[in-house]
Amino acid sequence: MINRRSRFQLKGVLIALTGIITLLLVLSATPTQAHSTIGQTTAPVVIDGQVLFKVGELENFSAEERAEQANIILSYEIKSGKPIQTKIVTKDKLPTIRINDSHLLTVTEGDVRSGVEPAELAKDWQQKIESGIERAKQERTLAHQNQALITSLGVLTFVIAAHFGLWWLCRHLPSQWVRWLGRSSTSHDPGKIVRLVLVCLQLGLWGTTIFYLTGLFPWLRHWRYLLISSFQSPIFIQNERDYSIWDLLVIALAIITLWLIVRWLTQLLKKSPLLQDADRGVQETVTVLVQYVLTGLGLIIILQVRGLDVSSLAIFASVLGVGIGFGLQNLANNFVSGLVILLERPIRVGDFVNVGDLVGTVERIGSRSTEIRTLDQVTIIVPNSHFLEKEVVNWNHGDPLSRLHLSVGVAYGSNIKKVRAAILEAAIHHPEVLGHPHPQVLFIGFGDNSLDFELLVWTCDPPHQFKLKSDLYYQMEASLRRCGIEIPFPQRDLNLRSPQLEEALTTWIKQQSPPPKQLYYPDGISIIKSSEPADEEELLPDDLIPTEQKTLLERVNLDALIKQMRGEGGLEIADRKYRLKLYRNCFVGFEAVKWLMKTQKATQAEAIRLGQMLVEQKVIHHVEDQHSFKDGYLFYRFYLDE
Structure with a gap:
């Protein structure tokens, strides 16, 4: 059976070869009507x-x-x-x-x-x-026209049937193609390529049919010739050669074909063994630079083959330079900033950054702008110049390890030793707080209404810092309540010195108080005094009391999960080869992520975090202990299989 890597490489080679052949055919294409050259016109x-x-x-x-x-x-x-x-x-x-x-x-x-x-x-x-x-x-003659009409009806019937046949293939063949080629979590849908090819076949079928049918009738063939001739008529002369609309269309088609070939080649390069082990930032940098170089060289070759002298475009380049200096300076600034970002790499794809008021993960670094996906899963397009002109906080730069600060205040008179112990207890028992460096509690001062403390914890997952802060505040509040430590609120003391004011205030309060509740009984009237109101949660049934929804990591039973992963219907644990080296009893990271998403009803991010928790709990590890748990073509092994 062809493995995933071989299928992807085969697909890339086929696409690249098809594109190159198409480009050569386009470049060698000449109009049916010969070009006229200076001194020899026909x-x-x-x-x-x-x-x-x-x-x-x-x-x-x-x-x-x-x-x-x-x-x-x-x-x-x-x-x-x-x-x-x-x-x-x-x-x-x-x-x-x-x-x-x-x-x-x-x-x-x-x-x-x-x-x-x-x-x-x-x-x-x-x-x-x-x-x-x-x-x-x-x-x-009438006989020929009748025969041409019958032929046209037959051809149209056949073409309509072929069109619906291609439409049926367009609906069913892409799924079969996906099952044959396979599709990883990071690759594009290969079914789209099949769908695009089938649509092009439909367009080509109708174009050929129209060309053939117009050739059966003299007047239609005459109008077809006039239309084609209008595309072949010269519209300008450059370097002693005239160019028509057809020539411009050929050049445009060649440029589009070049762009598709370069794009597919860069995707193939990104998935090649040369860059597969590199991080996403290195892959994006190398592929973008290769794309710029190949596109520039391809444009020069296309223009030279079609007879356009690149040196004659110097005037156009000068005009373009003036336009950049005045009207396109922002576009040029963003483009140059994109090159600087790709070369210096202050931010990379996958980094968690703060840019002004924006907080999110870098998804793509383009030539003009960068895509950032916020915590609300909203994609925001940010011009590249913002990353060089403004202060940027990159939580993943160098080392994703970062420290979080959580402030908390307690009432005056509290036992500060018990306060410190309660706060540390909340931090130590959280699974996402690193044990080393150790959490710390600092006594930072005396506030207006409270004794102010600050909890310092370390985490290696910056995108989840806000969820981590929320969890720690929940646990600190519960821990302080268990220890009987009060969390104060702003208050002021009011001292009254008038002896008559207290008596007047008491009388006024009695007048403003509502009358006691009364219930009617047949034997008379009884006054039932209201008792102290019960707690709101005590007045609600147990099934209506709101409870905090547990996350997947809190719900999962680790022992049962390990047994399920290693049992029947679990992960495919087998001996695997990579670069002539054999790794025994291992499984692939992206297969484990898909399995967790399917069996545990988890999102991709939750599945990756669940796998990382297994790594931290010393259940699984990378076969060479060089990577954390990732959704990629990496090998992992259970410690039980060592």
């Missing part, structure tokens, strides 16, 4: 949109004028319905073709190809004219 003689031959230019007539005059005469004679006769006569020692005693063309030295005499060329042209006229008359 124009076609046409009957009903079919080119018979091409004529050259004379001293007093251009090739276009000669061809246009011949086309008008031929069209008139065919539409007249009269019998048409052609003959060759000699005039001024040059063969001349006449049609119904009307001058049509004179074969000159400018029309003669090397090794062909004017008389022979005249006979060849006469035969082509006669066969073209005969075909034009035949196509205008």
Whole structure:
């Protein structure tokens, strides 16, 4: 069976080869109508949109004028319905073709190809004219038109059936392709490539059908020829060569093909063994630089092959430079900033950063902007210049280990030793707080209403620092409550010195108090005095008291999970080879992540954290103890299998 790596490499090689062949075909493509060059111009003689031959230019007539005059005469004679006769006569020692005693063309030295005499060329042209006229008359008969109509209906029926067949394949084949190639968590959907190919086949099928059907009817073929000719007409001249809309489309298609090839090659490079063990930041840096270099070289080659002198674009480059200096300076600033970020790497893909008010993980570093995914899973596009002009906090730079500060205040008169012990108890028992360096409690001062303490803890998972702070505050509050330590609130003491004020205040409170609750009984009236209100949670049924929702890490039974992972239907534990080295009794990281997501109903992030917890609990480890638990092609082994 082909493994995942081999399938990906095979797919990349096939895509790259297909793109290269397409690019070569595009570059070598030339229009059906020959380009005119300075000093040698030709124009076609046409009957009903079919080119018979091409004529050259004379001293007093251009090739276009000669061809246009011949086309008008031929069209008139065919539409007249009269019998048409052609003959060759000699005039001024040059063969001349006449049609119904009307001058049509004179074969000159400018029309003669090397090794062909004017008389022979005249006979060849006469035969082509006669066969073209005969075909034009035949196509205008009622029998031919009926046959063309029947053929068109048959072709349309076949094409519609083929279209729905491709539509059916477009719905079902991509899933089969995905099962054959496989799809990792970081790669693109290979089914999209199949779907794109099938859509292109549908477009190509209809394009070919339209081209064929328009060739069955003379008037449709004539309009098709005029449309194609408009694309082949020169619109500007550069380096003694004229360029048409067709040439510009070919260059544009070549550039698009180049971009696709470079993109696929860079993706193949990112997944190659050279960069697979590198972190995401190195992969992005290398692939972006390679993409810039290959794109630049490819553009130069395409322009040179199509006859455009790159040195002649210096004026355009100068104008572009002035535009960058005035109107595009922000775009240029962001582009240069992107290059600096890729080279100096102050931030990398996967880093957890603070940029102004934004807090999130770097997902992609582009040439103009950088994508940051916030904790709310919202993607924000940040210009690259912001990372160089503003202060940026990179929690993962150098070492992801970082310290968190949590402030807490207790009431005056509290036993500070018990306070310290209660706060440390809350921190030590949290699984995401590192045991080394040890948590610390600092007595930072005397506040207006409280004794102020600060808890210092260390974590190696900066993106989850806010959840960690929330958990620690929950546990500190519960620990302080168990120890009978009061958490104060702002308060003020009011001293009253008037002797009559207390009596007046008591009387006013009695007047403002509501009357006692009374209930009616048949035997009389009884006053039931309200007792002290019960606690709100005591008034609610047990099933309605809100409880904190436990996370996956708190719900999971570690022993049962280990047994499930090693049992039937668990992970595929086998001997694996990598770079000619054998690793026994191991499993793959991304397979474990998928298994945890499926069996534990976890998200990708929760599955990775669950695997990291198994690493920290000394249940599993990387086969060479070089990586933490990651969603990648890395080998891990249970300590029980050592």
